[in-house]
Structures are given as C-alpha cells and as structure tokens.
Amino acid sequence: MAIQYERLRNWHFDDRTDHYSTRDSILYALTLGYGAQPTDAEDLRFVHEQDTLAVPTRLAVVGAPGAWASDPDTGIDWVRLLHGEHRMTFHAPVPAQAAITSKTRVTHVVDKGAAKGALVVTTRDISDAGSGRPLATVEHVSFCRADGGFGKGDEPLPPLPAVPAGPPRHTVLVPSLPQAALLYRLNGDLNPIHALPAMAAKAGFDRPILHGLCTYGMAARALVKACCPTAPSRMRSFSVRFSAPMYPGETLRVETWHDATAVHFRAVAHERGAEVLSNGIATID
Numbered sequence: 263m264a265i266q267y268e269r270l271r272n273w274h275f276d277d278r279t280d281h282y283s284t285r286d287s288i289l290y291a292l293t294l295g296y297g298a299q300p301t302d303a304e305d306l307r308f309v310h311e312q313d314t315l316a317v318p319t320r321l322a323v324v325g326a327p328g329a330w331a332s333d334p335d336t337g338i339d340w341v342r343l344l345h346g347e348h349r350m351t352f353h354a355p356v357p358a359q360a361a362i363t364s365k366t367r368v369t370h371v372v373d374k375g376a377a378k379g380a381l382v383v384t385t386r387d388i389s390d391a392g393s394g395r396p397l398a399t400v401e402h403v404s405f406c407r408a409d410g411g412f413g414k415g416d417e418p419l420p421p422l423p424a425v426p427a428g429p430p431r432h433t434v435l436v437p438s439l440p441q442a443a444l445l446y447r448l449n450g451d452l453n454p455i456h457a458l459p460a461m462a463a464k465a466g467f468d469r470p471i472l473h474g475l476c477t478y479g480m481a482a483r484a485l486v487k488a489c490c491p492t493a494p495s496r497m498r499s500f501s502v503r504f505s506a507p508m509y510p511g512e513t514l515r516v517e518t519w520h521d522a523t524a525v526h527f528r529a530v531a532h533e534r535g536a537e538v539l540s541n542g543i544a545t546i547d
Contacts, residue, residue, distance in 0.1 A: 265337035275366040314358040325364030339408040346405035353396040355495035361391035376411030422541035430517035434484035440511040471507040484516035
C-alpha cells in the first residue's frame with residue numbers, strides 16, 4: 263500500500279498521560295554518560311536524588327506514540343524508515359518528576375518524488391497533566407525512503423541551518439560505554455538493532471548501533487555543560503539532523519558556534535571522524 267495523503271495527514275493518535283519519577287530522570291541522565299566523573303559537582307546534580315536537575319531532552323523519551331508507522335494502513339514501508347530530524351522547543355523548565363499529557367498529530371506529509379522518498383512530521387505537544395501548563399513541543403521528522411511519488415503533499419519544515427564557517431568556540435568530548443545502547447534501551451526504545459548483532463546485520467550494520475535519541479541527548483548534555491551547567495532550564499530549543507549512526511563505545515565530539523541569537527553545533531564520532539549529527543541549533547536564554 264502506498265501513502266494516501268489524506269489518510270496519513272489525519273492519522274489518529276490517542277492522547278496519553280505518562281508518569282515519570284526522579285529515579286527515571288536519573289536513569290536517563292546515567293544513560294547519557296552523566297556520572298562518569300563522580301567528583302564533578304555539576305554533573306552530580308543530574309544523577310543524585312537531592313534537588314535533581316532534569317536534562318531537558320528527558321521529554322524526548324516520554325509519551326511518544328511508539329512504532330505507529332508500522333501499521334500497514336499508514337502506507338509507509340517502515341522497515342526503510344529513518345529518523346531524519348528531531349526538534350524540541352521548551353516552554354517551561356522540565357521537572358525531574360511529573361505526570362505529563364502528550365497530544366500527537368501528523369503536521370506535514372511531504373512528497374520528495376518517486377525516487378526520493380517522503381518526509382512525515384509528527385508534532386507532540388507536552389503539558390503538565392495537573393495544571394495543563396505547556397512544557398514542550400516535539401517535532402519528529404521521519405524520512406520514508408521508499409514512499410515518495412504519491413502526489414499531493416505539504417511544504418517541508420524550514421531547513422535547519424548549517425554550522426558557520428571558522429573554528430568552533432567550544433569542543434566537548436562525551437565518551438560512551440561499550441554497553442551504552444543496552445543501557446539506553448531501559449528508557450523504553452527496545453528496537454533490536456540496538457541490542458542484537460543479528461538484527462543489526464539485517465539492517466546493514468556490522469554491530470548494534472547507538473540510538474539516535476541517545477546521541478541527541480549526549481549532544482544536549484554537551485551544550486548544557488558548555489553553556490548552562492547549573493541551569494539547564496535556560497535551554498529553550500534544541501534541534502538537529504541525524505546524519506550517520508554512532509556506535510556504543512565511541513566518543514561524541516560536540517563542536518559549537520555562537521551568534522547573537524543561537525548556538526549552532528555539530529557532533530562527530532571522534533575516533534572515526536564521522537559526522538553523526540549535523541545542522542544543530544539551540545537557543546539558550
């Protein structure tokens with residue numbers, strides 16, 4: 263079945279309410295590598311139960327609609343689907359524990375052409391379940407490599423900017439453990455290509471790869487460290503394009519450029535020199 267624009271554009275998602283605890287936020291931070299230096303007082307705030315700070319991208323792993331694109335009625339060849347971009351805007355400080363309501367909808371279905379695939383954007387509005395206060399908006403861009411050529415479609419999101427020319431202002435190295443993907447799975451993404459060598463091989467990888475959203479969170483950790491280590495709530499948005507996979511055990515090298523309104527960044531698998539995150543941009547108060 264091919265993509266049918268109207269059907270996909272009006273795809274129904276049930277609203278959901280999720281609860282997460284301080285312990286869950288600590289676990290998330292640990293899976294991004296926080297605590298590697300036990301004497302780092304700034305990092306300790308994210309992995310200790312006393313006055314715990316939440317990594318803003320914590321909300322990337324709470325309330326998402328799961329593998330909805332695997333439903334045959336979507337018309338998407340989900341086996342060839344890639345996570346293309348992830349964009350988050352924060353409307354309030356992300357709490358270390360909360361009950362949140364997530365409302366997801368399809369906002370863009372973009373036909374790139376029969377040989378070029380399609381883009382599908384889901385937008386998720388996250389709010390505090392008790393007060394209704396908006397917390398974040400998440401735009402998840404899926405690249406459907408096999409699904410272009412269906413005709414009618416939307417305009418794509420505005421493109422993320424390339425990083426500026428010249429040397430970066432900050433370079434932050436974020437190491438990962440060989441078992442990083444096995445740990446990150448505990449946040450809820452159980453895709454076997456991150457754990458089972460045989461499944462990774464079927465997907466074309468010589469070993470299990472790290473979750474894209476783990477790399478995303480590691481890059482957010484680097485920007486918090488460089489720009490707002492004691493006040494992560496100053497991060498107001500964080501967006502990036504996924505360029506290539508990273509492997510557990512590699513070091514993520516995050517390079518940042520600053521202008522009057524934003525922090526631009528990219529991230530490289532340091533040992534291989536492979537750019538894994540590109541066109542990164544964040545706003546920090």
